Amino acid sequence: KKNKERADIPRVKMNELDPEYRSHTRLEEVNLGLTKEQAMQEAQRCLDCPNPTCMQGCPVNINIPTFIKNIERGEFLEAAKTLKETSALPAVCGRVCPQETQCESKCVRGVKGEPVAIGRLERFVADWYRENVNAMPEKVPSNGIKVAVVGSGPSGLTCASELAKKGYEVSIFEALHTAGGVLVYGIPEFRLPKAIVANEVEKLKAQGVTVMTDMVIGKVLSIDELFEELGFKAVFVGSGAGLPMFMHIPGEALKGVCSANEYLTRINLMKAYKEEYDTPILHSKAAAIVGGGNVAMDAARCAKRMGAEKVYIVYRRGEAEMPARLEEQHHAKEEGIEFMTLTNPVEILGGEDGRVNGMKCIKMELGEPDASGRRRPIPVEGSEFVLDVDTVIMSLGTSPNPLIRSTTPGLETNKKGGIIVDENEMSTRENVFAGGDAVTGAATVILAMGAGKKAAEAIDRKLQNK
Ligand code: FAD
Ligand code: SF4
Numbered sequence: 001k002k003n004k005e006r007a008d009i010p011r012v013k014m015n016e017l018d019p020e021y022r023s024h025t026r027l028e029e030v031n032l033g034l035t036k037e038q039a040m041q042e043a044q045r046c047l048d049c050p051n052p053t054c055m056q057g058c059p060v061n062i063n064i065p066t067f068i069k070n071i072e073r074g075e076f077l078e079a080a081k082t083l084k085e086t087s088a089l090p091a092v093c094g095r096v097c098p099q100e101t102q103c104e105s106k107c108v109r110g111v112k113g114e115p116v117a118i119g120r121l122e123r124f125v126a127d128w129y130r131e132n133v134n135a136m137p138e139k140v141p142s143n144g145i146k147v148a149v150v151g152s153g154p155s156g157l158t159c160a161s162e163l164a165k166k167g168y169e170v171s172i173f174e175a176l177h178t179a180g181g182v183l184v185y186g187i188p189e190f191r192l193p194k195a196i197v198a199n200e201v202e203k204l205k206a207q208g209v210t211v212m213t214d215m216v217i218g219k220v221l222s223i224d225e226l227f228e229e230l231g232f233k234a235v236f237v238g239s240g241a242g243l244p245m246f247m248h249i250p251g252e253a254l255k256g257v258c259s260a261n262e263y264l265t266r267i268n269l270m271k272a273y274k275e276e277y278d279t280p281i282l283h284s285k286a287a288a289i290v291g292g293g294n295v296a297m298d299a300a301r302c303a304k305r306m307g308a309e310k311v312y313i314v315y316r317r318g319e320a321e322m323p324a325r326l327e328e329q330h331h332a333k334e335e336g337i338e339f340m341t342l343t344n345p346v347e348i349l350g351g352e353d354g355r356v357n358g359m360k361c362i363k364m365e366l367g368e369p370d371a372s373g374r375r376r377p378i379p380v381e382g383s384e385f386v387l388d389v390d391t392v393i394m395s396l397g398t399s400p401n402p403l404i405r406s407t408t409p410g411l412e413t414n415k416k417g418g419i420i421v422d423e424n425e426m427s428t429r430e431n432v433f434a435g436g437d438a439v440t441g442a443a444t445v446i447l448a449m450g451a452g453k454k455a456a457e458a459i460d461r462k463l464q465n466k
Pocket of ligand 2: 045046047048049052053054055064065106107108109116118
């Protein structure tokens with residue numbers, strides 16, 4: 001096809017569930033994926049650039065034009081192979097990566113129009129592979145060297161898979177009762193079905209990786225014990241950043257206030273959405289979610305699905321500054337979530353029963369940029385008002401849990417609690433490597449995967465004296 005003809009094809013739209021229907025169903029995935037025909041047509045929009053700038057925007061450098069050209073030809077298996085060369089979890093990334101600020105933001109088609117829908121094509125290929133081939137990987141003969149991985153989020157899963165491919169005997173120690181990290185306890189089913197993550201864990205097991213759940217490292221076993229008593233030669237710490245922050249305003253101890261992480265864990269992992277489960281959960285009529293990231297959007301959309309009539313996103317900056325992916329903001333609005341931007345809580349009000357009975361807020365305006373480069377929000381004097389809510393869910397960000405640091409001599413962390421590592425993801429403790437949110441603080445799935453892969457290569461070099 002000539003470039004002119006390719007340029008005339010409009011960007012494919014994602015097939016989605018109707019907003020009214022989906023905001024009352026709890027489980028069903030909102031995005032339905034592309035059909036074969038849609039994917040092949042979208043692939044024709046790619047110009048197969050000699051200098052594919054899209055690849056520069058991908059943190060793991062997926063060979064984007066090659067996998068897209070394979071889709072155009074209908075060679076889906078080849079497309080899947082190309083993805084697998086660099087991305088361990090394409091079905092996950094195709095669903096949750098912020099493509100609009102990564103690969104798609106660098107696609108030349110975006111200069112004059114809309115970029116190629118790279119994320120949607122990635123998801124299409126990964127789903128096609130899972131539904132039509134789903135081959136379990138072969139177990140590589142063991143080299144007899146044991147490596148432990150702490151945490152089963154995207155960093156830990158990727159590190160374990162890469163090490164298993166090299167013949168290491170890998171054991172994952174996961175604190176929760178299900179493997180997958182934020183992919184299962186944070187991101188809701190309607191955005192990332194648990195079965196997709198479970199399928200990845202099954203593939204790891206087929207590679208010979210042992211996955212042990214309910215194993216809190218720092219309590220059940222220490223890192224010292226992993227080395228000295230259990231014979232592990234290296235440890236990768238991918239324990240994430242699960243410690244929620246609060247605002248420290250009056251009323252945060254009232255019944256009806258909780259962190260987004262806790263709220264989402266109760267819904268996702270402890271199945272509070274199922275009638276037959278007794279999991280205690282806040283049943284709200286009107287909920288305020290404080291924050292503007294992906295976690296806030298997920299909590300808001302869950303609150304709506306759990307039956308809240310009114311759900312507000314309360315965010316102190318403007319909509320342009322919101323860190324959440326655009327798609328999540330768009331979906332949240334479609335589902336009836338009200339955005340109260342340039343608004344900051346100052347006090348949570350309580351009734352005589354000790355429960356939340358409103359939230360006092362103040363209006364904000366944007367001043368000069370602060371250290372983060374974003375314009376600093378400043379309170380507007382005399383603009384206080386009370387928002388009528390019975391639930392407040394704090395989604396202000398998270399930091400790494402101090403448990404591993406406090407039980408591992410020689411492991412140094414920075415001011416924010418992140419494990420200090422060198423360019424090879426090696427920590428200050430001999431043969432302990434770390435990556436993902438445990439190092440960077442809350443970030444993204446793809447960066448966590450990239451760190452896990454890099455650490456696996458560094459562990460291999462270190463243990464084999466390469
Ligand atoms: P995690 O996924 O946090 O996994 C860490 C694992 O370690 C957990 O399972 C934890 O239980 C376990 N663990 C912790 N301490 C111990 C211990 N002492 N012993 C044993 N195990 C331990 N990113 C995106 O790219 N796109 C999105 O749309 C997106 N949405 C998000 C929505 C929510 C609600 C949240 C919370 C995050 C979201 N993120 C998103 C961020 C992304 O999920 C994280 O950056 C990523 O999961 C980090 O991976 P990780 O492997 O470092 O850690
Ligand atoms: Fe295709 Fe866009 Fe990448 Fe060019 S920049 S190769 S058009 S996806």
